[in-house]
Amino acid sequence: MMKAQINRQILQIAVPSIVSNITVPLLGLIDVTIVGHLGAASYIGAIAVGGMLFNIIYWIFGFLRMGTSGMTSQAYGRHDLNEITRLLLRSVGVGFFIALLLLALQYPIQAIAFTFIQTTPEIEQLSRLYFRICIWGAPAVLGLYSFSGWFIGMQNSKIPMFIAITQNIVNIAASLLLVFGLQLKIEGVAIGTVIAQYAGLIMAYFLWARYYGTLRKQIDWHALWDKEAISRFFQVNRDIFLRTLCLVAVTLYFTSAGAAQGEIVLAVNTLLMQLFTLFSYIMDGFAYAGEALAGRYIGARNQQALHQTVRQLFAWGLGLSIAFTLLYSIGGQSFLSLLTNETAVIQESENYFYWILAIPLAGFSAFLFDGIFIGATATNLMLRSMLVASASFFILYYSFEPLLGNHALWMAFIVYLLLRGLMQGFLGRKILENK
Numbered sequence: 001m002m003k004a005q006i007n008r009q010i011l012q013i014a015v016p017s018i019v020s021n022i023t024v025p026l027l028g029l030i031d032v033t034i035v036g037h038l039g040a041a042s043y044i045g046a047i048a049v050g051g052m053l054f055n056i057i058y059w060i061f062g063f064l065r066m067g068t069s070g071m072t073s074q075a076y077g078r079h080d081l082n083e084i085t086r087l088l089l090r091s092v093g094v095g096f097f098i099a100l101l102l103l104a105l106q107y108p109i110q111a112i113a114f115t116f117i118q119t120t121p122e123i124e125q126l127s128r129l130y131f132r133i134c135i136w137g138a139p140a141v142l143g144l145y146s147f148s149g150w151f152i153g154m155q156n157s158k159i160p161m162f163i164a165i166t167q168n169i170v171n172i173a174a175s176l177l178l179v180f181g182l183q184l185k186i187e188g189v190a191i192g193t194v195i196a197q198y199a200g201l202i203m204a205y206f207l208w209a210r211y212y213g214t215l216r217k218q219i220d221w222h223a224l225w226d227k228e229a230i231s232r233f234f235q236v237n238r239d240i241f242l243r244t245l246c247l248v249a250v251t252l253y254f255t256s257a258g259a260a261q262g263e264i265v266l267a268v269n270t271l272l273m274q275l276f277t278l279f280s281y282i283m284d285g286f287a288y289a290g291e292a293l294a295g296r297y298i299g300a301r302n303q304q305a306l307h308q309t310v311r312q313l314f315a316w317g318l319g320l321s322i323a324f325t326l327l328y329s330i331g332g333q334s335f336l337s338l339l340t341n342e343t344a345v346i347q348e349s350e351n352y353f354y355w356i357l358a359i360p361l362a363g364f365s366a367f368l369f370d371g372i373f374i375g376a377t378a379t380n381l382m383l384r385s386m387l388v389a390s391a392s393f394f395i396l397y398y399s400f401e402p403l404l405g406n407h408a409l410w411m412a413f414i415v416y417l418l419l420r421g422l423m424q425g426f427l428g429r430k431i432l433e434n435k
Helices: 002-035 041-060 063-078 081-104 106-116 121-153 158-181 186-218 227-259 263-299 303-339 343-349 353-375 379-404 406-434
Strands: none
Touching: 002 158, 002 186, 002 263, 002 303, 041 121, 041 186, 041 227, 063 081, 063 121, 063 227, 063 263, 063 353, 081 106, 081 121, 081 186, 081 227, 106 121, 121 158, 121 186, 121 263, 158 186, 227 263, 227 379, 227 406, 263 303, 263 343, 263 353, 263 406, 303 343, 303 353, 353 379, 353 406, 379 406
């Protein structure tokens, strides 16, 4: 009976989260599609560069979502309504403070970023314009991170899904009106994106007020900035922040190392990574379920339900990994052919395709354990695992690159994923025993 109940709880959180994950890249895709009809390739390049900058910036501050989710789910399990409310206020407050820093430092950030980005003067000029407009969406994006993490911690991933869908609808409508109605070109795309971001934040607040508004009575302003609670809040988020820096470093270096081997290899790696990204969207949904449910049962001190949740999560993870391996082995090459018609790229991808087949089984446990560790707020152990795995990535690549070339890059990436899962599996046993 408990197994069926746990499975329902996992799917109730995982499925809406997967839908939300899939809609995230649509915001960027919509912008690219719109500027793709403006008659100049430079607009597409500017959106690509500007989008990359914001992806990195906001990725680094993703701890606002993850840390809030883990701590909120534990407070939910304890039925601690006061702390549940305080966690949202703290997270939103910190998010707005970071956003104000980003706004204040936007010109130094822009200057530093474009010293590392090599592009044409026209694309740089348009990218800077896109950046200067979109940076004003930072309060909305970071505030929404806090709300999304809080909703997931409250075992509700449907609200973030509805918000993500609404953002896409608003973005399409606003951008089309501004670009083709008011002839604003790239400025219209940027303003449309910012409008969609604030629409998402406003919707998050009103949905919170609609479904959780009674929690206003639970606000204890004197304990909001309690020294011990604040210390724990920043410790958890510091570990996630450093872990994310490692993740960004590996991801960016993977792209950079591929680019250093020529245009064909870069194109091949980029296309193959789309298959990894697709798999990650699915597994992240189950990782979110791990955050919410592990934290809930740890907070409630329900060891039996916690262990059953972990077992069922890994049953889903293993099954999906086998399914993705079979799917990629059967239709992976056909999928790549849909992404490009460059014969040289498709032929070269065949030399590396078996690495993609290894990713699902090698990587699924890293995704699931990330969720479980965040729910357990065992973020320091997660950081240690990431540090070791990241170091192994660079050591392996530099050791074997002269002999194996691009194969060394993929081997290092697979080992990096596998090692994250193995180390967290070892450390996770201690967490489960102690909770």
